[in-house]
Structure formats: structure tokens, C-alpha cells
Amino acid sequence: xxxxxxxDTFKETSIAVQDLANIQAQGAVVSQTRRYPGITSDxxxxxxxxxxxxxxxxxxxxxxxxxxxxxxxLYPGDVxxxxxxxxxxxxxxxxIAGVDGGSLTNGAISIxxxxxxxxxxxxxxxxxxxxxxxxxxxAPSATTPRVWSKRRTxxxxxxxxxxxxxxxxxxxxxxxxxxxxxxQGR
Numbered sequence: 001x002x003x004x005x006x007x008d009t010f011k012e013t014s015i016a017v018q019d020l021a022n023i024q025a026q027g028a029v030v031s032q033t034r035r036y037p038g039i040t041s042d043x044x045x046x047x048x049x050x051x052x053x054x055x056x057x058x059x060x061x062x063x064x065x066x067x068x069x070x071x072x073x074l075y076p077g078d079v080x081x082x083x084x085x086x087x088x089x090x091x092x093x094x095x096i097a098g099v100d101g102g103s104l105t106n107g108a109i110s111i112x113x114x115x116x117x118x119x120x121x122x123x124x125x126x127x128x129x130x131x132x133x134x135x136x137x138x139a140p141s142a143t144t145p146r147v148w149s150k151r152r153t154x155x156x157x158x159x160x161x162x163x164x165x166x167x168x169x170x171x172x173x174x175x176x177x178x179x180x181x182x183x184q185g186r
């Protein structure tokens with residue numbers, strides 16, 4: 001079982017995957033729980049669950065290779081793709097477990113490698129569940145434009161009365177043209 005965070009509610013939820021052939025071979029279910037609280041994608045959680053299942057239930061391919069000195073810069077933990085057409089192996093991702101640099105008289109390097117279990121599988125056999133979330137805000141609807149008219153409202157927006165700058169007065173202030181203050185000096 002893999003526990004992750006649901007993206008719409010931010011609550012923990014789980015996904016379960018099983019290897020039925022392994023259950024039949026062992027005669028019992030061996031359950032493990034993994035927690036990934038930072039994962040919020042249903043698809044990624046399913047892929048991680050499949051990866052973790054493969055890492056604990058699949059017998060991994062192991063190989064010991066003797067290579068020349070061109071592999072001098074490979075270290076434990078490095079990853080490479082193994083191509084071996086004679087055995088029908090194409091693009092098998094391997095991880096180096098150990099390196100023996102050989103001796104000065106013999107230039108061969110021995111590499112112990114194991115099939116990589118940390119790669120994410122591209123195929124997922126569990127379907128992600130729909131969120132069930134509905135948007136509480138309705139979609140915007142079309143509106144009809146309004147024309148400002150002195151006769152209709154009796155007010156004018158302040159930015160249409162001032163010629164200096166539309167930002168000199170807040171746009172929420174309005175003036176009544178017929179109630180303007182009398183000029184000074186009359």
C-alpha cells in the first residue's frame with residue numbers, strides 16, 4: 001500500500017497494488033506500507049506503487065562483466081544500459097554494485113551490476129480515480145455594456161471629468177455637474 005496526499009483535499013489517501021503471481025508462489029500476502037506525503041498526483045502515486053512493488057517482488061538480473069580500461073570512470077551506483085544482442089537483451093538498465101579495477105599487469109576491469117529497480121515503469125495498471133470536485137464558482141456569463149448618461153444616472157465617473165490624469169482621483173468618486181461649487185471671485 002502506498003499512502004500519498006490527495007490534491008483536491010490535501011488529506012492522506014492510499015493506493016494498493018498486488019503481484020498475484022508472487023502471492024501464489026509464496027502462499028501468502030506480504031504487505032508493506034510506503035508513505036510519500038509529498039506526492040499529490042494520482043498517476044505518479046500509481047507509478048511509484050508499481051515501482052516499489054517491482055523492487056520487492058521481482059527477481060533482479062545480475063551480471064559480472066569484464067571490460068577494458070575505457071570503463072575506468074564507472075563507480076558503484078552509476079547506471080548504464082546493457083545491450084547484448086546474442087542473448088536478446090536490448091536497453092536493460094543496470095546499476096553498478098561493485099567495481100574491481102584489476103591489476104597493473106592485467107588491464108581488465110570487473111564490474112558487478114544488478115538490474116535497476118529505481119526506474120519508473122512507463123506502464124501503469126491501476127486507473128486513477130476522478131476527484132469528484134466541482135467548481136463552486138459558475139462560469140462567467142455574457143453581459144450587456146452600459147452607457148453612462150447624465151440624464152439616466154445624474155452622476156459621472158470622476159476620471160471622465162478631470163483632464164489632468166485619470167489616476168488623480170479614485171475611480172469610485174463621482175460628481176454631480178449641476179451641484180458644483182460656485183467660482184471664487186464672483
